[in-house]
Amino acid sequence: MNSLPNPGVSLARGRPRYGERVISGILLAAAAVSILTTFGIVISLLVPTIEFFTEVPVLDFLLGTQWTPLFADGQFGVLPLVSGTLVITTIAVVVAIPLGLGAGLYLSEYASPRARSLLKPTLEVLAGIPTVVFGFFALEFVTSVILVKVFPDIEVFNALSAGLVMGAMIIPMVASLSEDAMSAVPVGLRDGSYALGASKRQTSLGVVIPAALSGIVAAFVLGISRAIGETMIVTVAAGLEPRMSVNPLEGMQTMTSYIAAAGAGDLSTGSLEYRSIFAVGFLLFAMTFAMNMVSIRLVRRFRQVYQ
Amino acid sequence: MTPDSAIILSPGTPDGRGPRSSLHSAGAPFMDRAFRWVIFSALGIGVLTLGVLLAYVTIKGWPRLNLALIANMPSIRFPERAGAQSAITGTLWVVACTALFAIPTGILAALYLEEFARPRSRFQRLVEINIQNLAAVPSIVYGILGLGLFVRALALGQSVIAAALTLGLLVLPIVIIATREALRAVPRSIRDGSLALGATEWQTAYRQTLPAAIPGIATGVILAISRAVGEAAPLLLIGAVAFITFNPDGVLSGYTTLPIQIFNWTKDSREEFQILASATIVLLLVVLLALNFTAIWIRNRTQRRW
Numbered sequence: 129m130n131s132l133p134n135p136g137v138s139l140a141r142g143r144p145r146y147g148e149r150v151i152s153g154i155l156l157a158a159a160a161v162s163i164l165t166t167f168g169i170v171i172s173l174l175v176p177t178i179e180f181f182t183e184v185p186v187l188d189f190l191l192g193t194q195w196t197p198l199f200a201d202g203q204f205g206v207l208p209l210v211s212g213t214l215v216i217t218t219i220a221v222v223v224a225i226p227l228g229l230g231a232g233l234y235l236s237e238y239a240s241p242r243a244r245s246l247l248k249p250t251l252e253v254l255a256g257i258p259t260v261v262f263g264f265f266a267l268e269f270v271t272s273v274i275l276v277k278v279f280p281d282i283e284v285f286n287a288l289s290a291g292l293v294m295g296a297m298i299i300p301m302v303a304s305l306s307e308d309a310m311s312a313v314p315v316g317l318r319d320g321s322y323a324l325g326a327s328k329r330q331t332s333l334g335v336v337i338p339a340a341l342s343g344i345v346a347a348f349v350l351g352i353s354r355a356i357g358e359t360m361i362v363t364v365a366a367g368l369e370p371r372m373s374v375n376p377l378e379g380m381q382t383m384t385s386y387i388a389a390a391g392a393g394d395l396s397t398g399s400l401e402y403r404s405i406f407a408v409g410f411l412l413f414a415m416t417f418a419m420n421m422v423s424i425r426l427v428r429r430f431r432q433v434y435q
Numbered sequence: 436m437t438p439d440s441a442i443i444l445s446p447g448t449p450d451g452r453g454p455r456s457s458l459h460s461a462g463a464p465f466m467d468r469a470f471r472w473v474i475f476s477a478l479g480i481g482v483l484t485l486g487v488l489l490a491y492v493t494i495k496g497w498p499r500l501n502l503a504l505i506a507n508m509p510s511i512r513f514p515e516r517a518g519a520q521s522a523i524t525g526t527l528w529v530v531a532c533t534a535l536f537a538i539p540t541g542i543l544a545a546l547y548l549e550e551f552a553r554p555r556s557r558f559q560r561l562v563e564i565n566i567q568n569l570a571a572v573p574s575i576v577y578g579i580l581g582l583g584l585f586v587r588a589l590a591l592g593q594s595v596i597a598a599a600l601t602l603g604l605l606v607l608p609i610v611i612i613a614t615r616e617a618l619r620a621v622p623r624s625i626r627d628g629s630l631a632l633g634a635t636e637w638q639t640a641y642r643q644t645l646p647a648a649i650p651g652i653a654t655g656v657i658l659a660i661s662r663a664v665g666e667a668a669p670l671l672l673i674g675a676v677a678f679i680t681f682n683p684d685g686v687l688s689g690y691t692t693l694p695i696q697i698f699n700w701t702k703d704s705r706e707e708f709q710i711l712a713s714a715t716i717v718l719l720l721v722v723l724l725a726l727n728f729t730a731i732w733i734r735n736r737t738q739r740r741w
Contacts, residue, residue, distance in 0.1 A: 153639045155547035158540050162566050162611065165604050169576060172583035230477025238471060247478060249731050254485045256658075256727050258665030260694045261716050264701050266721070268709060269491050296484040303481070329470040350571060357573025359668035360694075364701055384575050384668070391578065391672035397587060405672075409579045413572065420571040424564060 142263065142355065150191045160284075176406035180204075181353055183400055189407060195370040197390070199214025202402055208370035212380035214289045218363060219354040221374060222349050223295025228302025235303065236310035237332050248304075255300035263364030266293035271365065294361050297421035304350045309427075310336050311341020346426035351417040357412065359384040383412045489720070496713030499660035504714050507660050509696065514707035519715050522696035524682040525595075526648040527694055532599030533606065533663045540603070541610025542645075543714055548611070549618040549641045550626075563718035570608035577605045578669030593674025594685040601669050606659040608733060613655020650737035657730040661723050693719045 151190050184204045190206015231251070235244055270289040275282050282288070321331040337344065352390070365377025368389050381389075387405050395402040443527040505520025552559045581601030621644050629639040645652075670692060678699075679691040691699075693715060700712035 145635060148635050148637050152547070152551050155543050155551055157544035159547040159552070159562055161604075162562060164543060164608060165569060165580075165607070166565050168584055168604075169572065172588075173576075173647050176583070183653065227477040227480055228526050230474035231481055231545065234471075234474040234478050235653075238474065241703055243493060245735075247482070247713065249727075250482055251478075252486065253724065254481055254733070256661055256665070257485075257488070258667065258694050258723070259700050260665075260667040261488070261720065262558055262703075262714060264697065264716060265488050267701065268495070268713075269487070296481065299481040303478070314739050327464070327467045330469045332470075345620050359457055359573065359574065359575040359671075361699070363668075363671075364698065387579065388668060388671045391582060398444055406583070407577060409576060413576050416571065416573055416576075417568065420568045421564075425573070 133173070154309070165353070169413065173406050173410040177203075177410045179406040180400070180403035183403075184407075188310065193372055195386075197404055202400065204400075206383075206408060208372045208385050209381055209383045209408060210411075211372050211374070212287070212362075212366070212370065213356055213382040213384070215374055215376060216287050216366060216382060217352060217382060218289025218299060219288060220294035220355040220358075221348075221352055223292060224298035224302050224355070225348055227295070228299045228347070228351065230305035231299060231303035231305055232310060232344075232347075233332055233337070235282065236307045237328065237336060238258045240292070242377045251300040251303055251398075254297075255304075257297070259297065259358060259360035260364065262293050262297050263290075263361040265330050265363035266290050266361055279377055282377045283379050285365060285369075286377050287380050288376040289360050290366040294355055294358055297358070298351045298354055301354060302347045305347035305350065306340070306344045309340035309347065312343065313339045342429045344424040346423040349419050349423040353416045353423070356418050357384060359388050383408050387412070457741065479663060481486075484580075492713045492720070493590060494714045496715070496717045499714035500711050500717060502613060503526045504711075509678070509691075514703075514705060515712055517711060519693065519696050519718065521679045521682055522715070524692045525679065525690035526692040527594045528679070528686075528688075529598045529602065529690060530580075530660060530663050532686060533561045533602040534660055535660060536599060536603035537606050537610055540615050541607050541659070544607075545611045545618060546640055546645065547615035549615050550644060551636065551637075566608045566611055570612065573668075574666060575672070576669045578672035580604070581669055581673040583612060592687070593689055594687045595690045596672055598670055598690065599686070600727075601665045601673055605666065605669065606663050606722075609659040609662060610655055612702055613658065614648070614652045617655070618644060618650025620651060621647045621735055636693050650733055652740075654730045655671050656728050658731070660731075661726040663724060664726070665694055667692075667698055667721065670695055671698075 134314055164371065173417055189204055189206050191207065192203060192208050194203035194205045195208045196203045197335070211309070235247060239247060266289040267285070270293055271282065271284065271286060275289055279288075317335050317339055321335045326334065362382045363385040366385065368381050368385060369379050370381040371378060373380060390401060391403050395405075437562075446582045503516060504518050504521060505521060507516055508520050510517040546570050548559060548562060551564075578601065580602075581597060583596040585591045585600050586593065591600075605670070625643050626639050629643045630636070634642070674689070679689055681689075683689060683690045695716050697719065700715065
């Protein structure tokens with residue numbers, strides 16, 4: 129075996145490497161798990177959703193304004209859940225987008241390397257706090273300690289506390305993604321701006337943010353998607369009453385908190401209420417899927433521009 | 436060219452972010468200083484929220500931060516004696532099984548995508564977009580998947596293994612994305628050297644590329660685990676809400692976890708349970724902060740320059 133190869137030997141591959149092929153197949157199977165997960169999600173949502181729509185017309189579901197699945201003559205109009213989701217998402221976004229963008233801009237353009245190395249991990253810790261803890265904080269501190277003093281007639285479960293805390297939760301994500309986008313802007317663009325006499329603020333607002341815009345918008349879209357899909361904060365702090373209301377001092381149910389509340393009960397597999405979990409879940413998945421795709425596209429675009 | 440003139444020609448700071456402060460901030464007009472403060476306070480509000488949250492739960496939970504919290508089982512009638520033992524052991528069981536499933540699968544998948552798949556093939560692109568999307572799918576949707584697939588279709592019931600598989604799929608994108616980035620940071624020349632010495636592709640990946648990427652992978656794995664430890668929403672759907680006063684004794688056993696126990700106590704409006712929930716939150720956050728700092732420490736310690 130140890131003899132030197134014949135110098136005239138062919139360099140073409142000799143015997144096939146079966147072991148390598150087996151390993152490559154195992155790795156491929158592992159990569160396929162992620163594809164199968166998506167298929168699994170779509171199929172496990174779609175089948176009960178189709179069964180649901182054989183009993184409840186699609187338009188009654190999408191346009192109905194009554195959500196009373198527990199009544200004998202249950203109504204399955206999803207708009208109260210959608211409106212609850214949108215009210216709380218709007219509050220969260222109003223908090224998270226300006227603060228997240230400001231924090232990202234500070235980290236990218238203003239912070240010294242040393243400050244950055246302290247502030248970024250702190251934001252990561254904030255991002256790593258479990259959502260049930262944020263829910264507890266929203267109910268026990270933000271509502272019971274702060275908001276009752278500002279709004280004496282606020283309900284115990286209300287959209288405002290859930291939205292505010294959710295906004296704080298999303299700040300790190302918006303900050304980190306928009307910082308990535310701004311850091312990818314070439315230094316030459318900033319130098320050009322300074323050479324024309326612009327100040328740092330003018331450069332940040334007039335050059336860096338516009339140049340990083342697609343990445344920043346991607347961060348916003350992903351933040352909104354995160355707010356729509358967040359479950360524990362709204363389940364704990366926003367109450368479980370479906371309501372067509374825009375008053376943030378009232379409790380309201382979202383799509384996610386309906387799924388959590390109904391799914392936690394022991395429903396029989398064939399019941400209409402059980403299937404309604406999947407129909408609402410499908411709507412939620414479709415909404416967040418569309419936003420995620422927009423965000424992924426936008427990120428790809430800014431990567432292409434500056435590489 | 437003298438050093439001085441070089442500085443004047445290139446007003447960038449060493450990290451290339453804007454002009455040298457000495458040239459600039461001395462006469463910075465009011466608007467510029469105000470703007471700097473505004474965006475700094477945006478960051479400050481985030482940090483302040485974190486501080487208030489940590490202080491609040493610590494102060495509120497302080498009376499119950501004792502051994503009974505760890506040693507006793509939950510109780511509905513005696514909140515002053517109730518503890519979180521079944522939730523602690525349940526969390527350990529679920530997270531250990533999640534890790535056993537998600538870490539190898541995630542690393543192998545990332546190895547395939549970085550080292551074996553044809554670069555820029557259609558399959559690779561499809562998987563890439565798919566993983567980015569999966570990372571942003573709401574966690575409650577994974578709960579629906581777990582309910583339909585693991586709990587009902589595969590009849591695993593409300594068991595540790597059903598929870599572990601569900602959370603495993605949830606954290607898989609985190610492991611894959613972190614591992615891919617770590618593998619990508621290993622220079623091409625290491626692979627070429629190994630291949631030139633006659634190693635096969637798998638030998639190169641397993642003995643050269645993968646060991647060089649371990650620190651980055653470890654960081655991602657720890658973040659994935661801490662996500663699994665804190666996750667509650669999907670478990671609500673797949674049966675962790677039951678009142679559990681026993682420790683799991685196998686993968687088919689019933690279970691509860693710390694976030695679910697916190698959720699159950701939060702729902703009970705009695706003050707003792709709010710205190711108990713706060714104390715359990717402190718316990719959970721200590722574990723998560725320890726994991727987080729380990730990840731940050733590994734990342735800072737091992738930033739290797741090739």
